[in-house]
Amino acid sequence: MLSEQSAATVRATLPAVGAHLGEITERFYAGMFAARPELLRDLFNRGNQAAGTQRQALAGSIAAFATHLLDHPDRRPDVMLSRIAHKHASLGVTPDQYAIVHEHLFAAIAGVLGEAVTPEVAAAWDEVYWLMANALVAIEKRLYEEAGDPGWRQWEVVERATETDDVVTFRLRPVDGGPVPGFRAGQYVSVRVELPDGARQIRQYSLTGAPGSAERQITVKRVNGDGSAPDGEVSHHLHTHARAGSVLELSAPYGDLVLDGAADTPLLLASAGIGVTPIVAMLAQLAETGHRAPVTVVHGDRSPAAHALRADHLAYAGKLPEGSVHFWYEADAGESGRTGLVDLAGVDVPAGTRAYLCGPLPFMRTVRAQLIEKGVAPADIHYEVFGPDLWLAQEGQA
Template identity: 45%
Template sequence: MLSEKSRPVIEATLPVIAERINFITPEFYKRMFAARPDLMDGMFSRSSQLEGTQPRALAGSIAVFASWLVENPNSYPDEVLSRVAHKHASLGLKEEEYPTVYKYLFEAIAADLGDACTAEVAEAWTEVYWLMADALIKLEKGLYAQQANDVMQSEFKLVKRVESGEGVIDVTFEPADDTPMTDAVAGQYISIIAKAKDGLRQPRQFTLLPSEKNQRRVAIKLDPEGEMTEILHGLKEGDTVEISNPYGDVTLGAFGDDESAPLYLFSAGIGVTPMLAFVSELAEKGSEREVVAVHGDRSNDSWPLKDDYKAAVEKLKNGKLITFLGEEGQGDFFGRVDVAKIDVPSNASVYLCGPLPFMQDVRSALVEAGVPGKQIQYEIFGPDQWMLHDQARAS
């Protein structure tokens, strides 16, 4: 818990740190990578650094954690910590790197705040950092211990590659060595690490799709402006990449055990991937739960994994698919997903996946329609800049 000595200091300085943290974190990464360029090889995404998404995500997590401690000094924001820990584990972050992060983060804080970073302020924020770090280290140790092996990434060979939707490939990998595989849960993701054009190993996360045992199957959407999806799209059968164990805490279990509550799955574009995993798992178990899958896309041709998703929903005893497509006459509705056109009951469990603006719009409309925010889960591909979970619990 946060000490009584530090709490008033954090409370007094939180507005300043919260205002400055988005300027502090880029400077932190600049300092750390200058001293430790090896951390960019296989762990951090160069694109996320250039785009600013990783620094903003770190800034958000620190601000959320500190704010939570001020308001709830005897507890932690468990969901934010869990999300960060799963992401760290998928990248193979080691406990011994937390002092490295501390060193360069606090150098950046001191440089930004100047004389305002007194010994008292530095001591209080050091306490906050290590409370957060120690909580994450404990969670990450637990996640590593649950795996069927003790390696961060192992070699996998591409065994199948098919086109699925505009600019999307559906790829299946199998182990290239005898490393034991951990069984994945629907909704989890893996990190795939491949070499960039300059030889730097770069990680990207992808949601796992239904596959045969001892396989890892994902869908990869081409980003014309991205660094790595073009390289991954260029993989041929027989090529190898490094793949992490499966991680991710937004699974069917995140919705609780109440199967009497209807499940609504809202997706757009490549955001269909976790939904396909959910629906397939429910169908395989013979679930009788009411499941309404709502998908938005530009057209039937652009819709990734369309045939797989339709087939999976049809296998559900109480499954229904509702589509919003950008070409008239192709879907159930024309245009973007509009919650007002769907009767979503207030007791529904809801899952969102797609572009951030899509999820923000849908969530706002759902809350306005009477669905409590605590019943709405989401998944973001890449660094989580929303950090909504715990803040939304009371809504």
């Protein structure tokens, strides 16, 4: 994929570029948003920008892609590219925006590395960028075609249900009364709202209803900030303003964390906190299709009262002939589960299990390590990160 001359240059300069990626991406976003403020206002997540997580994710993806080109020159990192492309498609990213990114990213590289960016170095990293960008454009084009490229569509809230103190479920129908395309369990939609300052911010929320429904259902946790990140602008807006009769803008469904495998494949579905949302949709599909093989359901939360969609979690799992449920709660478990953090030491994991994980990064790292110890193949462990993929970022910068 990468020319021999460029590969040699990238290999020689990757340590220096990698060491400065944080500074490069910070300068890149600052320069791009100064020149194109509408991108921050209406496309990029302002909360992730404030917290710095988007910069980490971008740096990680660049490093991971470049490293893959060097280590595996005969194949493309399609798993990584697919994850990025699904997120981009849900935002409505267009091919011309890659040229904007290129302009400001390479200005940032030159600004940080100075004279080290010779014409040869610039040409080599330019090749890396366009290999990645063109691959993403091609994947996103296919995703748009598969979705029928509907763009943004208006949906009316027909019901709002309180799940916990900070989690609400919205049931929605299309305002135009048209058909509701299907989706695959585990996918998400983007929701775009106009905030008081006029910004039209976008966030992704997992679809929590059963595939095949004539409606859409999303479950939204109110994100409360801390010292490292602000409150969630869109989640607070939805909790405060969205009621029955409200109209929201939704994208088509996207996302690559979807059930795969035959009906006789053992599955393990592990979640923590609001990571339960795609897992509940998966369980709904498995219950509807009558999955015959063992399904091990694992969840960790603060308490039973904080466990969003707990009734659905239990109900769908209870419909599976070979389903088993293992809940852990940090406090007040009572008879509802085990007290403490999720620990698979005493959980039977059948041979040939495919696992799907969703939750905070430390939780998923721990569960993944325990599954591998139990003999689950790494290729059979799939995960979803809400927000920028910092798992990828950390691996790319390791």
